[in-house]
Amino acid sequence: MAEHKNGVATNGYEKKSSPASSSTKSEAKPLPNGDKKDGIVRSFKQLRVASKRPLPKEMGDGSYRVVENRPGLKQDIRRLRGRDLKTLLEIVKAKVKGETQQDDKTMIMERTIQLVANLSDHSKVQESLTNSFISQLWNSIDHPPMLYMGDKFRFRQPDGSNNNPYLPQLGAARTPYSRTVRPKGMSLGAQPDPEAIFESVFARDAFRKNPNNVSSILWYWATIIIHDLFWTNLQDPNQNDSSSYLDLAPLYGSTEKDRDSIRTFKDGQLKPDCFADKRLIGNPPGVPILLIMFNRFHNHVATNLADINEGSRFSKPAEHLSPEAADAAWKKRDTELFETARLVTSGLYINITLIDYVRNIINLNRVDTTWTLDPRQEMGVSVGTKDLSESGTGNVVSAEFNLCYRWHSCLSEMDDKWVQDFYTELLGENYGPMNLQTMMKALKAFEASVADEPSERTFGGFKRGPDGKFNDDELVEALATAIEQPGGAFGGRNVPRIMKPIEMLGIMRGRKWNLAGLNEFRKHFGLKAYETFEDINSDPSVADALRNLYQHPDYVELYPGIVAEEAKTPMVPGVGIAPTYTISRVVLSDAVALVRGDRYYTTDYNPRHLTNWGYKEVDYDLKVNHGCVFYKLFLRAFPQHFKGNSVYAHYPMVIPSENKKILTNIKRADRFDFSRPEPTATRINIIGYNAAKYILEDQQKYRVCWEEGLKHLMGEAGGRFMLSGDTALHAQQRKCMGKLLYNDTWRNAVKSFYATTAEKLLAEKSYRLAGKTQVDVVRDVGNVAHTHFVARMFNLPLKTSENPKGVFSEQELYMILAVIFVCIFFDIDPAKSFPLRQGAREVAQKLGGIIEMNVKLANSIGVKGLFTSKPDKNDDPLARYGENMAKGLKKAGLSTEDIVWSQILPTAGAMVPNQAQVVSQTSPTRQLSE
Incomplete structure (x- = not known):
C-alpha cells in the first residue's frame, strides 16, 4: 500500500498532478537493458505530456488541477x-x-x-x-456487541431492564407505552357513548362457543400473557408498570420487592404455591392454578440444578470459610440457583407459548405437520441463510396492543358465572347495576381482601395445608373441569354483561390515548381499509349499530372495531381460535416482536446459561407431539394425577372430546389416554433387604408391574414374556427359555466367548493419547461385549467388520436394547414417560420386524436369516446358538409371534443393559489407561 505524508493509506494509488512536481527518494536498482529502454521511453512520453499542458491558471495557488486516472x-x-x-x-x-x-x-x-x-x-x-x-x-462481528458478561446481563432483572445493553430502559417496567400507529385522520367531534357502544355491539345475549371447541385453558394462558405485558399505572395511564417482555412477571413480579416476596432465599426455591401478582387472584381459578404449576416447576428445576451441580456452578460453600464469607457464599449460591431456575422455567413458558399456544391459534394442531411459526428461528451466516430479521434488540409494548389483547368475548359460560359470583362475594347480594362506580367499589374490596404476603393468599375456596401447599386433588379437579369447558367465540355481541364497566373503561382509555382508528390500524399492517360497515361485520344488526354510532367506517374507533368485527371461519390449518380479522393478523406480528426482540429468548438462550440439563428439560422435540410441551408442566406439577399419555395434559387447550376427533383424524388417538385425571398411589422405594424379600416372596399380594410396558412395546405377546407376570404361564416361559440357554456346555461356551470378545474389543477400541494407551471400558467394551453376546445368541443383525451387511452398528443396537430396558423396567418419571415410550416403541418395532422375518426363514426353509453373521462353528463357542434358539422355541410349541415378541426381543432387552450396568459399576474407572 502507498502512503501519503499524513499517513493515510491509498491502497497503491496516489493522486497525480504533474510528473515534474513529484520526486522519489528511494534508491533504484540497476535495470536490465530492455527494462531500462522501456523506462526511458515511458519517461519521455510523460515529459512530452507535461510540456503540452497549458499554464496552471485554474487553481488560485498556481497549481495544476488533480485529475484521477482510474484503470478500466x-x-x-x-x-x-x-x-x-x-x-x-x-x-x-x-x-x-x-x-x-x-x-x-x-x-x-x-x-x-x-x-x-x-x-x-x-x-x-x-x-x-x-x-x-x-x-x-x-x-462477522456485531457493532456494537449485544452480548456481555456478568450477572447484570446473564440474568433477567426484576423490572426487565438491560434486555438491550445499549438501551437499558427499553421495555422496562414503569416506562411509557409506545405507539404502534401514528393517528392521522380526524375523529368524530362527539364520540358515541361507551355504554351505548357496549349495549349495541358488545353485549352477550346468548353464549356462542368457540367453533373449534378451544378450551378455557387457552384463554387462561392468554390472561397470563396479558398480565405479563400490561399493567397500566392508575396515576399515569401512559406508563406501563410491567415490562414489555414475556418474563413470567405474574409469577416472579416486576419489582425487586415483589420478586423477593415469593423467595425462600434458600437453595433458589420459591415459597410453596405462591406467585407475585395479586391481580391474577381476581381471575377464574384456572389462571392462578397455572401459576402455581410454574411455581412447582421452578422448585423442581432448582432442586435438580443443585443436585447435578453442572460444572460446579452450584457447589456448597467450603467449610473453612469465615462466617461472613460463608454467609455471602450461601447467598450467592441461592441467587445463582434462583436466577438460573427462572431462566429455565421461563424457557418452558415461552416454548408452550410458541408451540402449544400458537399451534392452536393457527390450527396446526389439526394436521400432521412439524412446521411451526417460531420467531426465534435463527437467520444469518451461522445457519447458512440470509440475515433478514434482527434479534435480541429489545421491545416496547404499545397502547394499541393493550386493547388488542382484551378477549373478554372468549369467556366460557362457567367463567362468566364465576365472575358474577366473584362480584357477589366482594359486594354482597343485590349490589345494584354493574357500572363504573360498582366496579371501582369491587376493586377496592378486592385489594383489601388480598393479603400482602403471598404465602397467605388463597383463591377459589381452596385452603393451604400445613406445608403451605394447596390440595392437589382439588386443584386438578378444577383444572380438568376448565379443560372440558369450551370458551366463547370472537365477534360482536358475545362479551358477558358482567364485563360492561371494564369494556367501557377500555373504550375511554383508547380515547385518552388518542389512538388511531380501526382503518388506520389495519392499513399500518398492510390490510385493506373497510369501505362499508358490512365489511366490518356482515351481521345486519351489528353493521346497522356501527353505522348509527359512527356514520362512516373511517370513524370507527380501534377498540370498538376489533371487538365488533366479524370472526374468521375456521380453516385447517390457518384459523384455529377463529379470531376477528384484524386480531388474527396483528397478534402474530406482536408475537414475533415480543419474542424475537427478547435477548433472553434468542441470542442469550442457550445451554451455557440454562445448563445442559435445564436447556434439555424444557426443550421441545418435533418428533413428540409435533413439539408441544404443555405436558411437561402438568406432569411436573401433578405427577400423581395425570397419566404420562393423558390427553388432558398433552393437549389441554382443546376440549377432550374434540381432541379425540382431531387425533383420530391424524391417526394418533391410540397414543393417548382420554380418561379424566384421578389420583394414583405414590411410588414407594424399597431399600431394606427384609422388606424386599417379603414383597418378592408374596406373589399373590405384590405383583410385578412390567406388563403394561411390555405390551406397549411388544403388543399382546409382550404380556406373555417370562418376566411380565407371576402366573403359571410365565413360570413355564421362564423354564422354556432357561432350558435353551443353559445347556450342559453353556458355562464354558459363555466364558470362552467373553474372553475372546473382550480381548478383541480391547485391541480394537484402544487408542494412544498423551503417550498412554487408553480405552473407554464402559462404552466400548462392557456395553459392546454384551451386545455381541445377545446378537450371537438370538441371531440379531449386528453390523461388524466380520458382518458388514448387518443393519445396526454396535452402539445403535446397544441403544435400542437399552431404551427397551428403560421403558419396561425404569419408566418412573411421568414427564419423561411419553417421549420414552414413543421412541422405544418405534425402535422395538423396527428391530422386532427384522427378527420376525429371520425366525420365519429359519423355521420354514432352514435359512439362518438376512443381515446376520455366519460364525465359524469351529472357532466360535456360541456358533450353534442363534438359529437353533428359534428352532428350539418353535419345538416348544411357540408361534412365530411369541418367539419374537414374548421371548427373543424382551429377553435381549432385559439382558444387555442389566449386564452392562454390572460392568460399569465394577470397573474402577470409566477410562482405563496403561
Missing part, C-alpha cells in the same frame, strides 16, 4: 490469470447459491486476496472487491 475493465481483464478466473468463478457460484459458510480448507480467502492484489491499482473492480471483503470482515 479492460486493464483488469488483461491482468487476470487462470487461477484468478477460477477464484472469481467460485465467488460468483457461492453468491448465486446463497452460501454463507466458506470451506477455508480451499484457501478461498487467501486466493481472493491474490486476485484483488493482482488487479490494476485503484480500478473500480479492485475497489469493489476490497469493499466487499472489508464488509464481510466487519459484519
Whole structure:
C-alpha cells in the first residue's frame, strides 16, 4: 500500500498532478537493458505530456488541477490469470447459491486476496472487491456487541431492564407505552357513548362457543400473557408498570420487592404455591392454578440444578470459610440457583407459548405437520441463510396492543358465572347495576381482601395445608373441569354483561390515548381499509349499530372495531381460535416482536446459561407431539394425577372430546389416554433387604408391574414374556427359555466367548493419547461385549467388520436394547414417560420386524436369516446358538409371534443393559489407561 505524508493509506494509488512536481527518494536498482529502454521511453512520453499542458491558471495557488486516472475493465481483464478466473468463478457460484459458510480448507480467502492484489491499482473492480471483503470482515462481528458478561446481563432483572445493553430502559417496567400507529385522520367531534357502544355491539345475549371447541385453558394462558405485558399505572395511564417482555412477571413480579416476596432465599426455591401478582387472584381459578404449576416447576428445576451441580456452578460453600464469607457464599449460591431456575422455567413458558399456544391459534394442531411459526428461528451466516430479521434488540409494548389483547368475548359460560359470583362475594347480594362506580367499589374490596404476603393468599375456596401447599386433588379437579369447558367465540355481541364497566373503561382509555382508528390500524399492517360497515361485520344488526354510532367506517374507533368485527371461519390449518380479522393478523406480528426482540429468548438462550440439563428439560422435540410441551408442566406439577399419555395434559387447550376427533383424524388417538385425571398411589422405594424379600416372596399380594410396558412395546405377546407376570404361564416361559440357554456346555461356551470378545474389543477400541494407551471400558467394551453376546445368541443383525451387511452398528443396537430396558423396567418419571415410550416403541418395532422375518426363514426353509453373521462353528463357542434358539422355541410349541415378541426381543432387552450396568459399576474407572 502507498502512503501519503499524513499517513493515510491509498491502497497503491496516489493522486497525480504533474510528473515534474513529484520526486522519489528511494534508491533504484540497476535495470536490465530492455527494462531500462522501456523506462526511458515511458519517461519521455510523460515529459512530452507535461510540456503540452497549458499554464496552471485554474487553481488560485498556481497549481495544476488533480485529475484521477482510474484503470478500466479492460486493464483488469488483461491482468487476470487462470487461477484468478477460477477464484472469481467460485465467488460468483457461492453468491448465486446463497452460501454463507466458506470451506477455508480451499484457501478461498487467501486466493481472493491474490486476485484483488493482482488487479490494476485503484480500478473500480479492485475497489469493489476490497469493499466487499472489508464488509464481510466487519459484519462477522456485531457493532456494537449485544452480548456481555456478568450477572447484570446473564440474568433477567426484576423490572426487565438491560434486555438491550445499549438501551437499558427499553421495555422496562414503569416506562411509557409506545405507539404502534401514528393517528392521522380526524375523529368524530362527539364520540358515541361507551355504554351505548357496549349495549349495541358488545353485549352477550346468548353464549356462542368457540367453533373449534378451544378450551378455557387457552384463554387462561392468554390472561397470563396479558398480565405479563400490561399493567397500566392508575396515576399515569401512559406508563406501563410491567415490562414489555414475556418474563413470567405474574409469577416472579416486576419489582425487586415483589420478586423477593415469593423467595425462600434458600437453595433458589420459591415459597410453596405462591406467585407475585395479586391481580391474577381476581381471575377464574384456572389462571392462578397455572401459576402455581410454574411455581412447582421452578422448585423442581432448582432442586435438580443443585443436585447435578453442572460444572460446579452450584457447589456448597467450603467449610473453612469465615462466617461472613460463608454467609455471602450461601447467598450467592441461592441467587445463582434462583436466577438460573427462572431462566429455565421461563424457557418452558415461552416454548408452550410458541408451540402449544400458537399451534392452536393457527390450527396446526389439526394436521400432521412439524412446521411451526417460531420467531426465534435463527437467520444469518451461522445457519447458512440470509440475515433478514434482527434479534435480541429489545421491545416496547404499545397502547394499541393493550386493547388488542382484551378477549373478554372468549369467556366460557362457567367463567362468566364465576365472575358474577366473584362480584357477589366482594359486594354482597343485590349490589345494584354493574357500572363504573360498582366496579371501582369491587376493586377496592378486592385489594383489601388480598393479603400482602403471598404465602397467605388463597383463591377459589381452596385452603393451604400445613406445608403451605394447596390440595392437589382439588386443584386438578378444577383444572380438568376448565379443560372440558369450551370458551366463547370472537365477534360482536358475545362479551358477558358482567364485563360492561371494564369494556367501557377500555373504550375511554383508547380515547385518552388518542389512538388511531380501526382503518388506520389495519392499513399500518398492510390490510385493506373497510369501505362499508358490512365489511366490518356482515351481521345486519351489528353493521346497522356501527353505522348509527359512527356514520362512516373511517370513524370507527380501534377498540370498538376489533371487538365488533366479524370472526374468521375456521380453516385447517390457518384459523384455529377463529379470531376477528384484524386480531388474527396483528397478534402474530406482536408475537414475533415480543419474542424475537427478547435477548433472553434468542441470542442469550442457550445451554451455557440454562445448563445442559435445564436447556434439555424444557426443550421441545418435533418428533413428540409435533413439539408441544404443555405436558411437561402438568406432569411436573401433578405427577400423581395425570397419566404420562393423558390427553388432558398433552393437549389441554382443546376440549377432550374434540381432541379425540382431531387425533383420530391424524391417526394418533391410540397414543393417548382420554380418561379424566384421578389420583394414583405414590411410588414407594424399597431399600431394606427384609422388606424386599417379603414383597418378592408374596406373589399373590405384590405383583410385578412390567406388563403394561411390555405390551406397549411388544403388543399382546409382550404380556406373555417370562418376566411380565407371576402366573403359571410365565413360570413355564421362564423354564422354556432357561432350558435353551443353559445347556450342559453353556458355562464354558459363555466364558470362552467373553474372553475372546473382550480381548478383541480391547485391541480394537484402544487408542494412544498423551503417550498412554487408553480405552473407554464402559462404552466400548462392557456395553459392546454384551451386545455381541445377545446378537450371537438370538441371531440379531449386528453390523461388524466380520458382518458388514448387518443393519445396526454396535452402539445403535446397544441403544435400542437399552431404551427397551428403560421403558419396561425404569419408566418412573411421568414427564419423561411419553417421549420414552414413543421412541422405544418405534425402535422395538423396527428391530422386532427384522427378527420376525429371520425366525420365519429359519423355521420354514432352514435359512439362518438376512443381515446376520455366519460364525465359524469351529472357532466360535456360541456358533450353534442363534438359529437353533428359534428352532428350539418353535419345538416348544411357540408361534412365530411369541418367539419374537414374548421371548427373543424382551429377553435381549432385559439382558444387555442389566449386564452392562454390572460392568460399569465394577470397573474402577470409566477410562482405563496403561
